[in-house]
Amino acid sequence: MVEKNTQKKKAVIVGCGSMGREWMKNLTANPRVELVGTVDVRLEAAQSAAKDFNVPPERAFTDLKQAIAACAPDFVVDITIPEGHCPTTVTALSKGLPVIGEKPLAASMAAAKKMLKASEKAKKLYMVSQSRRYEANHIAVAKTLASGAIGDVTAINCDFYIGAHFGGFREEMASPLVLDMAIHHFDMCRMFTGADPKAVYAHEFNPKGSWYKGDVAASIIFEMTKGIIFTYRGSWCAEGFPTAWNGDWRVVGSSGSLLFEKDQAPRAQCPKPGSTGFIRPVEDVAIAVEPVAAKGIAGSLEEFLDTLDKKIRKPQCEVHDNIKSLAMVFAAMKSSRSGRREKIVW
Numbered sequence: 001m002v003e004k005n006t007q008k009k010k011a012v013i014v015g016c017g018s019m020g021r022e023w024m025k026n027l028t029a030n031p032r033v034e035l036v037g038t039v040d041v042r043l044e045a046a047q048s049a050a051k052d053f054n055v056p057p058e059r060a061f062t063d064l065k066q067a068i069a070a071c072a073p074d075f076v077v078d079i080t081i082p083e084g085h086c087p088t089t090v091t092a093l094s095k096g097l098p099v100i101g102e103k104p105l106a107a108s109m110a111a112a113k114k115m116l117k118a119s120e121k122a123k124k125l126y127m128v129s130q131s132r133r134y135e136a137n138h139i140a141v142a143k144t145l146a147s148g149a150i151g152d153v154t155a156i157n158c159d160f161y162i163g164a165h166f167g168g169f170r171e172e173m174a175s176p177l178v179l180d181m182a183i184h185h186f187d188m189c190r191m192f193t194g195a196d197p198k199a200v201y202a203h204e205f206n207p208k209g210s211w212y213k214g215d216v217a218a219s220i221i222f223e224m225t226k227g228i229i230f231t232y233r234g235s236w237c238a239e240g241f242p243t244a245w246n247g248d249w250r251v252v253g254s255s256g257s258l259l260f261e262k263d264q265a266p267r268a269q270c271p272k273p274g275s276t277g278f279i280r281p282v283e284d285v286a287i288a289v290e291p292v293a294a295k296g297i298a299g300s301l302e303e304f305l306d307t308l309d310k311k312i313r314k315p316q317c318e319v320h321d322n323i324k325s326l327a328m329v330f331a332a333m334k335s336s337r338s339g340r341r342e343k344i345v346w
């Protein structure tokens with residue numbers, strides 16, 4: 001039990017935009033944390049966030065080094081735009097502070113590797129928050145597959161089709177779907193299967209009638225370890241019959257199949273024991289969906305704090321692990337441009 005404010009871990013947040021504000025709600029709701037400073041390149045954003053989240057006005061900054069000197073935090077929360085993740089996180093790590101930051105890890109593989117090295121050099125934790133790992137249905141899929149309930153996983157498919165009219169920067173990007181959205185689904189595939197990426201063939205395209213400038217749709221085949229093939233089909237420019245934002249999934253195992261669609265509880269089927277014939281009769285496999293105490297970004301914050309408190313050794317999305325999900329994004333874009341199968345390295 002936390003009895004005094006002094007026992008709380010002090011946090012400085014960098015990036016006070018829309019997701020930064022979600023994180024400020026998350027940090028201030030957590031009894032193990034005290035928000036002690038806000039940073040943004042736009043001073044007015046840092047100041048208004050400080051006001052709204054009860055941080056003293058003199059603790060709003062445009063410079064992280066100044067914030068660290070003045071606030072003496074125990075950790076830094078990096079919710080800047082992807083291009084801001086590398087400078088922010090490397091600065092915090094170089095000051096000996098652990099970091100939890102938003103996805104995607106970085107805006108390039110070169111920046112991601114620099115951040116990984118900075119974490120190794122400082123011997124401090126850098127964890128990416130992949131909030132979708134902290135959802136009851138997703139944990140149930142991962143546990144069911146790991147239990148062997150449908151045998152060995154051989155293929156996993158994800159469909160993601162939503163007609164999303166964002167306006168703004170996404171409609172100008174070269175690869176809005178793969179770079180800005182698919183990282184969630186690629187990371188979920190790794191979470192579900194426990195497999196790592198080996199190679200990819202991707203074809204990105206911009207469908208007729210698209211309101212995006214760049215390639216907002218893609219068909220992608222990943223070769224994963226354990227002999228698993230992951231097929232991803234997606235578009236942010238598809239009107240009608242939307243899938244879930246988490247994607248609609250089919251997993252084929254050596255002795256059954258699992259469906260996870262429309263954010264409904266996952267279902268699985270296997271042939272009845274001893275059955276024979278052309279199409280074998282099947283039966284449902286029971287899947288337990290356990291409630292999750294801390295969901296989404298609340299879950300990733302708990303895992304980060306538990307690691308700092310040495311209750312667990314390593315969080316799921318520690319930089320050395322999460323870089324594999326990012327590598328899937330950049331390798332897919334490379335394949336799409338080269339027209340070739342590309343190996344995935346990190």
Ligand SMILES: NC(=O)c1ccc[n+]([C@@H]2O[C@H](COP(=O)([O-])OP(=O)(O)OC[C@H]3O[C@@H](n4cnc5c(N)ncnc54)[C@H](O)[C@@H]3O)[C@@H](O)[C@H]2O)c1
Pocket residue numbers: 014015016017018019020039040041042045079080081082083084085087088102103104131
């Ligand atoms: N997990 C999710 O579902 C989810 C959802 C939305 C956004 N995100 C991620 O959160 C991050 C932030 O997204 P957002 O929607 O809040 O963007 P945003 O543009 O609303 O806010 C970003 C803020 O960071 C500030 N900033 C930019 N570079 C900076 C730097 N170098 N130093 C300090 N401040 C800097 C900007 O001034 C802005 O206030 C992105 O990485 C995004 O991908 C994740």
